[in-house]
Amino acid sequence: MIIREATEQDFDAIWPIFHEIVAAGETYAYDPNTNREEALKIWLHVPRQTFVVVVDGRILGTYYLKTNQAGPGSHVCNCGYMVASQARGMGLATAMCEHSQKVAVELGYQAMQFNFVASSNEGAVQLWQKLGFEIVGRLPQAFNHPSKGFVDALVMYKWLG
Amino acid sequence: MIIREATEQDFDAIWPIFHEIVAAGETYAYDPNTNREEALKIWLHVPRQTFVVVVDGRILGTYYLKTNQAGPGSHVCNCGYMVASQARGMGLATAMCEHSQKVAVELGYQAMQFNFVASSNEGAVQLWQKLGFEIVGRLPQAFNHPSKGFVDALVMYKWLG
Numbered sequence: 001m002i003i004r005e006a007t008e009q010d011f012d013a014i015w016p017i018f019h020e021i022v023a024a025g026e027t028y029a030y031d032p033n034t035n036r037e038e039a040l041k042i043w044l045h046v047p048r049q050t051f052v053v054v055v056d057g058r059i060l061g062t063y064y065l066k067t068n069q070a071g072p073g074s075h076v077c078n079c080g081y082m083v084a085s086q087a088r089g090m091g092l093a094t095a096m097c098e099h100s101q102k103v104a105v106e107l108g109y110q111a112m113q114f115n116f117v118a119s120s121n122e123g124a125v126q127l128w129q130k131l132g133f134e135i136v137g138r139l140p141q142a143f144n145h146p147s148k149g150f151v152d153a154l155v156m157y158k159w160l161g
Numbered sequence: 162m163i164i165r166e167a168t169e170q171d172f173d174a175i176w177p178i179f180h181e182i183v184a185a186g187e188t189y190a191y192d193p194n195t196n197r198e199e200a201l202k203i204w205l206h207v208p209r210q211t212f213v214v215v216v217d218g219r220i221l222g223t224y225y226l227k228t229n230q231a232g233p234g235s236h237v238c239n240c241g242y243m244v245a246s247q248a249r250g251m252g253l254a255t256a257m258c259e260h261s262q263k264v265a266v267e268l269g270y271q272a273m274q275f276n277f278v279a280s281s282n283e284g285a286v287q288l289w290q291k292l293g294f295e296i297v298g299r300l301p302q303a304f305n306h307p308s309k310g311f312v313d314a315l316v317m318y319k320w321l322g
Binding site for chain 2: 022026028029030031032034069070071072073074075076111113115116118136137138139140141142143144145153155157159
């Protein structure tokens with residue numbers, strides 16, 4: 001498993017992963033109808049850095065890192081992680097999250113925040129907790145899940161110091 | 162006191178208010194060095210709607226309203242309010258917050274969220290609580306205050322339903 005910075009060319013492999021996850025509408029606060037062009041902007045252009053996970057020559061995971069708030073909040077970064085459905089349970093999310101924390105420290109960030117974790121995404125919540133993130137906020141019914149309806153969204157946070 | 166939608170021409174009056182507040186770096190997570198052109202984009206172009214408060218023909222307050230998260234989070238809006246220093250204590254923030262809640266309901270939003278309230282901004286925290294917002298999150302040391310150093314930032318939330 002290799003984690004490296006993404007290039008524009010990698011988007012051919014990133015797009016199917018992004019599209020499957022976002023169209024499902026169960027975990028990310030992006031429009032489920034986000035098209036390829038918008039996704040390229042969201043995932044590769046807006047963030048400060050984007051990475052891919054390559055397993056046996058295939059891109060099976062990806063994450064971005066960006067500054068979460070400007071000015072007085074700019075010492076805290078934000079990341080988003082995506083794993084291809086065929087690669088779930090292989091430890092890619094853990095590897096990406098640990099990698100992103102190292103990158104964040106190298107870039108001078110002092111904390112990492114996840115702004116909007118669907119509480120129904122229990123696997124993710126447990127994984128982030130295992131990796132040192134705390135639930136620091138609960139947004140009542142802020143996530144409109146396609147089958148469960150309104151569920152709480154969680155804010156998770158880790159000081160990297 | 163009249164609250165009406167802002168026009169591009171109003172930015173001559175909005176800019177000094179924005180600049181004074183943002184340059185101080187005590188309350189908003191914008192770069193304190195934000196210039197006029199960037200401020201115009203942040204305050205008038207990116208948001209869904211922007212309003213001004215006119216008192217005796219002068220613009221003394223302004224707020225924006227936007228969707229806080231896309232897709233599964235798009236039923237929650239976000240607002241930011243600014244009052245000119247010479248107009249503090251005149252009830253403009255209360256008037257704007259109440260106005261924004263009405264506008265939000267008219268636009269179909271079901272909740273309003275403030276993502277990043279500096280805990281040191283006690284007047285604002287108390288006012289939002291008085292107006293029905295709850296503290297639903299506390300981000301440890303997420304706000305770098307120019308004189309107090311790292312202070313917690315609060316997430317505040319109100320269901321409008």
